[in-house]
Amino acid sequence: MTRRILAAFLGLTLALLIGVVVPLGVMASAHDRQAFADQTVSASAALASAAEEQLADHEHGTLISGILGYRPALVGNDEIAVYDKSGHVVIRGPAQLRVTPAQVAAALSGQTVQQWQENPQDGLLVLRPAYSGSRIVGAAVVQRAAQPLSQQVASLWLGLTLTGLAAILLATTLSIALARWVGRPLRRLDTTANRLGAGELTVRASTQMGPPETRHLAGTFNDMAGRLEALVGSHRTLVADISHQLRTPLAALRLRLELLHDDVDPAAAGELDGALGEIARLSRLVDGLLAVARAENTQPAPVTVDLTQLAAERVAIWSPLAAERHIQLLTSSSQASVAATPGHLEQVLDNLLANALDVTPHGGQITVAIRQHHDRVRLEVIDSGPGMTSAQRDQAFRRFWTQPGDSPSRDTTSSSGLGLAIVHRLITVDGGTIELSNVPDSGLAVQIDLHAAPG
Amino acid sequence: MAVGPDETAVPRANENPPTGLHVLVIEDDPAIGRQLERGLIRAGYGVSRAADGSQALLADPADVILLDLGLPDIDGLELCQRLRARSSAAIIAVTARSEEATRVATLDAGADDYLIKPFGFVELLARIRAVLRRINPIESGQLRHGSLTVDPRTRRVFVGDRDIALTPKEFDLLSCLAEDPGRALTRQEILERAWGGHWYGPSKVLDVHVASLRRKLGDPALIETVYGIGYRLASIE
Known part of the structure; x- marks a missing residue:
């Protein structure tokens, strides 16, 4: 936006300079030139009238004093010459004047001749007839050097150029200031919107900056964020409330069935066991929903976490179980620290390692890899299970998704279908991303990209 | 389940x-x-x-x-x-x-x-x-099972004379198994007892602690896996 405002301002300024200032300069310099010519012409008239009497009397001797009378009209180093009516030079200054006989003839025939000399130094040549009454008695010639004129024109153009540059500078400064005034609050609003989008629902925009429209926009944004927060809050409270409310009847049911269990014959007791199993499943589900509600409700509070050390600790904790199952648990990590909310990555790794151990056959291996690339750190957990189809990968982060063939009654936790949903939430709340892909000759790779810790 | x-x-x-x-x-x-x-x-x-x-x-x-x-x-x-x-x-x-x-x-x-x-x-x-x-x-009795001694009051565990250092979770897990040796406890029960009821996370965390406990006790056969149910302390001949 800064660029556009700058372009608009500079465009307008240049248009004004070209459309108005340049013609003004041209006009002014033409006017100066005309004035110069007029002055030169009147100087020649003064010379002609001074020379007139003497030319009429053929008294060349008195001509000099006549010329002296003309002096006041002379400027600086005007070159002058006087011709008599037959075209002979009567008097002329020290320098040679480039006067052609045709010009003299024209002047003697009654015309006033103005000629800008080819050599710009020489300036303007004016020839005019000298009259005695109505009779032409000779011609007066004045050549006035153009230097003062060109100086005047040059300083005019210099002034105009400086004015133009000042205008461009002013336009640039103003447009940058304007762009900042308009742009900064918009950029802040953008940052705020991004944070809101990332789940930081309490964030609000400043309504004290920028043009009124932006302030109004910030106000509207804040209203929207407030409503969103209330809505999401009530939704989460609802999930949590329902889960809590379910626990009391579940407790009553469980206690009742357990007591009944002792009073019935063994065949019926078997049925009751099944019912108790279902209650256990339901309780797990309630716990799971609460865990999801909690995960979704977490506010990011990232600190610097030594991911390498954390991963090594989790791997050490899980390795006895892996060893029992004859699964190799490998790590390949370079030193990396990330910005993450404390406790999140432990949960993430526990869930991922549990899943990986579930699908990896005896003799297989699981790799935990960490590597840093600029300001991102990739954490990868690769199992040697069967992998997932792309349809399964698309669904895997949804709540209640269970891997086909995963019997819900076998293990009531890992197949509640909430583990990956929680992992996804815990990663994204800290600004990370998570993806699943199949590794050729291996199994599923879970790839997590996290922000490297600053500094 | x-x-x-x-x-x-x-x-x-x-x-x-x-x-x-x-x-x-x-x-x-x-x-x-x-x-x-x-x-x-x-x-x-x-x-x-x-x-x-x-x-x-x-x-x-x-x-x-x-x-x-x-x-x-x-x-x-x-x-x-x-x-x-x-x-x-x-x-x-x-x-x-x-x-x-x-x-x-x-x-x-x-x-x-x-x-x-x-x-x-x-x-x-x-x-x-x-x-x-x-x-x-005063009423608290140590739980004994073969060479294994679990003292709930001091939260210490011995195998013979050897003092075994356990994490709190490992201790809770072992003591609920040792309260009634030979009885199989379901995974759900053990999680409820040792994890304060409502652990939500991978329940495989239980297997992790059992595996680590077996190592520390030095006798992998002491804690038996009851397939499809949970774990129990192996009965002593």
Whole structure:
């Protein structure tokens, strides 16, 4: 936006300079030139009238004093010459004047001749007839050097150029200031919107900056964020409330069935066991929903976490179980620290390692890899299970998704279908991303990209 | 989850005679209150009930108080503090809310332990025994099983003369298995006992601790996997 405002301002300024200032300069310099010519012409008239009497009397001797009378009209180093009516030079200054006989003839025939000399130094040549009454008695010639004129024109153009540059500078400064005034609050609003989008629902925009429209926009944004927060809050409270409310009847049911269990014959007791199993499943589900509600409700509070050390600790904790199952648990990590909310990555790794151990056959291996690339750190957990189809990968982060063939009654936790949903939430709340892909000759790779810790 | 008939049975009075101990059940939900009363009587305890806070404050003294925190008339934590002020009974708070803050607040208010709904009798009775042991350490017996000794009071474990350093979770896991050697505990039961009821996360965390416990005890066969059910301490020939 800064660029556009700058372009608009500079465009307008240049248009004004070209459309108005340049013609003004041209006009002014033409006017100066005309004035110069007029002055030169009147100087020649003064010379002609001074020379007139003497030319009429053929008294060349008195001509000099006549010329002296003309002096006041002379400027600086005007070159002058006087011709008599037959075209002979009567008097002329020290320098040679480039006067052609045709010009003299024209002047003697009654015309006033103005000629800008080819050599710009020489300036303007004016020839005019000298009259005695109505009779032409000779011609007066004045050549006035153009230097003062060109100086005047040059300083005019210099002034105009400086004015133009000042205008461009002013336009640039103003447009940058304007762009900042308009742009900064918009950029802040953008940052705020991004944070809101990332789940930081309490964030609000400043309504004290920028043009009124932006302030109004910030106000509207804040209203929207407030409503969103209330809505999401009530939704989460609802999930949590329902889960809590379910626990009391579940407790009553469980206690009742357990007591009944002792009073019935063994065949019926078997049925009751099944019912108790279902209650256990339901309780797990309630716990799971609460865990999801909690995960979704977490506010990011990232600190610097030594991911390498954390991963090594989790791997050490899980390795006895892996060893029992004859699964190799490998790590390949370079030193990396990330910005993450404390406790999140432990949960993430526990869930991922549990899943990986579930699908990896005896003799297989699981790799935990960490590597840093600029300001991102990739954490990868690769199992040697069967992998997932792309349809399964698309669904895997949804709540209640269970891997086909995963019997819900076998293990009531890992197949509640909430583990990956929680992992996804815990990663994204800290600004990370998570993806699943199949590794050729291996199994599923879970790839997590996290922000490297600053500094 | 397949549950064997032995795992959910309420322990009979003769399995664990509590010698005339009295439990006060403070519970506003009549269904739960009645089941608790029946189950505790069956397990050999004397039981009285209160349906709200004002009744609870008028009740006869008891050895153990089961206090539901969600009562209609008095805030559960406040009642807990008032009961604690006038009685030295062991208080086990019962709540439907599992948030960390609630747990901490409950313990701060003077409760000795807490249970999160829905719980079963096995867990309830184990907790009652545990709080009684803590209040009356003289009665606490070490649990012995072959060369394994588990001391719930000092929370130490020996194999022969060797002192085994365990994490708190490993200790809780081992002690609930050692309370009744040979009996298979379901995964659910062990998670409820050792993880304060409502661990939500991969339940494989249990297998992780069992694997690490087997290593530390130096005898992988001591803790047996009961496929499809859970774990038990291997019986000794």
